[in-house]
Amino acid sequence: MPDFTLPTASLEAAMPVFYRYGLHTAPDAVLATTLHTTEADLAAQFPSRELLVHHAILADIERQKREHVELFAQYSSAVERLYGLLQLGLRDLAAVPGQFYVDLQTGFPKTWEAAMDNVNTYSAPQLQQLLNDGIRNRMFRSDINIQLVTKIIVEQLNMLLNPQVFPPDRYNMREVFRSIFLYYIRGICTEEGARIAAEHFARL
Structure with missing residues (x-):
């Protein structure tokens, strides 16, 4: 398991990149820029695309839960x-x-x-x-x-x-x-x- 330096919540920002380019074919350079890191640091933190996708999806699930809390308050x-x-x-x-x-x-x-x-x-x-x-x-x-x-x-x-x-x-x-x-x-x-x-x- 990587030692996370990126805030977990920020990983949800990778989702529009995956939507645009595809889960397998989204460029590392675009992902790194979107996540405000470098390609080297991104690769060190997420050695495989599977790991990055997994944690991006989990972060997006947490984003949805936060929105549900706001909705229920409304x-x-x-x-x-x-x-x-x-x-x-x-x-x-x-x-x-x-x-x-x-x-x-x-x-x-x-x-x-x-x-x-x-x-x-x-x-x-x-x-x-x-x-x-x-x-x-x-x-x-x-x-x-x-x-x-x-x-x-x-x-x-x-x-x-x-x-x-x-x-x-x-x-x-x-x-x-x-x-x-x-x-x-x-x-x-x-x-x-x-x-x-x-x-x-x-x-x-």
Whole structure:
């Protein structure tokens, strides 16, 4: 494991470089400049591309979590928070080239595994908590099965990222995301929840 001299949070700045040039083909010179270091220091700290990609992805996951904290401070209801999460997801997905997740799955399996582990240990419990809160506040229907709905949403995410189901050269991934999630979430709302959801839905 390298002795980190770069602040871990700053590694998220490498993501736009990977999006633009590709995970395998992003130039070391551009990455070093973006991360405010030298190629030599970058190579010393991250001897392999796999290691750099891994820690950049982990840093980006932490960036997303910080944004979620800010979002939850801004919105109080579960419906608003859930739609806020979807808006952040749509924004992030719009910046990601369609081939990116294919390359991550096939070329960096350990990093892909870490990303999926984050879905199971962070995103899924977060969804369960939102659903619970929404039911208590009569924003979501009381007859929904929280465990099952959470599983469906997580599997919808897996389906979205499966290039065999939605080849990125044939589908606009932002539109797929919208079609998969937004209508489903609106369907589990109560009348009051749907009213609030409609206001946010109009913004997406």
